[in-house]
Amino acid sequence: MKFTWTDEQKAFADSLESLLSSADTVGAARAWADDDTAPGLALWNRLAEQGVNALVVPEEAGGMGATAVELVIAFEALGRHGVPGPWVESAAFLPAALGSNPLVGELAEGAVGTVAFAPHTPYALDADVAAHAFVIDGGTVASASAGERKHSVDGTRRLFTPVAGDAVSTDGDLAAAFNLAALATAAQLLGAGERLLAEAVAYVKQRRQFGREIGSYQAIKHKLADVRIALDFARPLINGAALAIDGPDAARDVSAAKVHAADSAYLASRAALQVHGAIGYTQELDLSIWITKVRALVTAWGTPAVHRSRVLGALVAAEA
Known part of the structure; x- marks a missing residue:
């Protein structure tokens, strides 16, 4: 089977590459590691305007209703340019995990989200800057806040022990x-x-x-x-x-x-x-x-x- 991008996917990839190539992603990553999140959040908002946060969010929830192929295109670009932030949590995991919860629409618009999902990811990435943080335990989704800071070999991965709050109503597929x-x-x-x-x-x-x-x-x-x-x-x-x-x-x-x-x-x-x-x-x-x-x-x-x-x-x- 020969896999090729459509013209729309090529245009999407080109637009992301143009944006990230012109941005100081290295500076944003270094500042993020030093707890200066302003440059990284500014870049986050620019990428949100490009639709990265809304890719796999259904159209009826305010998203783009794109496929996993577009998700892969976006995340390869994020990895290639070393963009900091809880992108996997916000743009990939939470839209599917929260299902029809209205918070998905906020994530699609660019709100920062993060989640701790033990044992695969026991700490909440960048929970201190997240508008919506969650912790999942045994299939139960609850709101969370940032607890104790944990060290990562990657300085841009700012990890926090989640402090669980109230249960959140979801119908997503974990x-x-x-x-x-x-x-x-x-x-x-x-x-x-x-x-x-x-x-x-x-x-x-x-x-x-x-x-x-x-x-x-x-x-x-x-x-x-x-x-x-x-x-x-x-x-x-x-x-x-x-x-x-x-x-x-x-x-x-x-x-x-x-x-x-x-x-x-x-x-x-x-x-x-x-x-x-x-x-x-x-x-x-x-x-x-x-x-x-x-x-x-x-x-x-x-x-x-x-x-x-x-x-x-x-x-x-x-x-x-």
Whole structure:
């Protein structure tokens, strides 16, 4: 099967790329990590105007009623540019989890939302800036507020222990919401992996050692080629999962995509770190934004073990 974007999807991708390329996403990410959320929230509002927050919200609730393919397009761009904020929670998980709750309309308009959904994501990301925060325990959805601050390897992931409040009336599908969140995270990982590879390729073309560009050495060419192959294999898995998100094999396909996207992006982060040498270990280098983000996203919305278990379970059930 040949997968290609429609003209409308290409236009959407181009508009996002134009917006994010002209924005200081690195500055917003660094400020967010220092608890200065103003630049990040300004970017959040600009993306909301582009419809990112409303993608999977039904039209009758004030959204765009788009498909998971458009969601993947958006989240790959967010990952490629290192955009901070609880995007998976606001734009992927909560619209499906809340169902017909009127708060979905507010999220579509750009209100910041976050959620803690143990054991997959036990802490509420950026709960201190969220207009709507939730905690889910045993299938019960409740409002929440920010509790104790927790540390993340990724400084832009500001984690808080949720303090549960009143129960919230919902008729959403938590399983479907989890699949969308895992798929969006996989797309973010793909985008981050692509950015890391691009940064690594650009660097090895500039850095010279023993009178020649280090990118001319066969060992480095092979290392970066392995990353290119891994990312190229992740993309069809993610696109396939997006197309099958409403089908009977959604859990299997999403988990396969998340596992391979995580492995590929992590491979990209290691390769980028190695070719940059000692400077790659410094926080001052912008590369660190994507290296730490990948490390955090590998286990976000389901660890590799969880998703491998879901794939195995689906295969075993198919053989039974």
